[in-house]
Amino acid sequence: MKALLTLAAVLILAGCSTQSDDLPYPLMISEEGLGSIHPSTPFEEVNTRLSGFTFDKFSQITPEHPESIYQIKRGKNVxxxxxxxxSGKKISSILIISPLVKNKYRQGIGDILTPRADLICKNTACHYANEPSVLYTLNPNGQTVREITFSRL
Known part of the structure; x- marks a missing residue:
């Protein structure tokens, strides 16, 4: 009986640590940006805008395009x-990596983009008419979202 109770406790605890628990609060990508990170946010202030996350800063220097990158992490998950x-002063783009970040229609990576009158697609790239800065790249063999990128450039 004791072994059965221990097994039940382990299963309950394992079920409580689902991926949806990885975020301290819901994050949404929209025409306004990612949560409280907006296009007008100075790049050096990005790491102060979201509490409960860690930020790793990287530099990528190529002759054509020097840039800095902040990786937003929750635990080990990017x-x-x-x-x-x-210039290193403004946000150029935001790339969503986690399926936990959704848009206002509750769609994210791995989800199917629901056909709507305001959804504009060309090949595997789609965006909503009212949010042209948020681009959804679909898997070529289906309608699931492979990548979400925010860019106003």
């Missing part, structure tokens, strides 16, 4: 990557 423009 949630998103934010890239600077070549």
């Amino acid at each position: 949630i998103a990557q934010i890239s600077s423009d070549s």
Whole structure:
């Protein structure tokens, strides 16, 4: 009986640590940006805008395009990557990595984009008419979202 109770406790605890528990609060990608990170947020302030997350900063220097990248993480899981423009002062793009980040229609990576009148698609790239800065790249063999990128450039 004791072994059965221990097994039940382990299963309950394992069920409580689902991936949806990885975020301290829901994060939404929209035409306004990612949560409290907006296009007008100075790049150096990105790491102060979301509490409960860690930020790793990387530099990528190529002759054509020097940039800095903030990786937003929750525990070991990467949630998103934010890239600077070549000046290092402004946000160039936000790449969503985690299926936990959703849009206002509750769609994210791995989800199917529901056909709507305002959904505009060309090949595997789609965006909503009212949110042209949020681009959804679909898997070629289906309608599931493979990547979400925010960019106003």
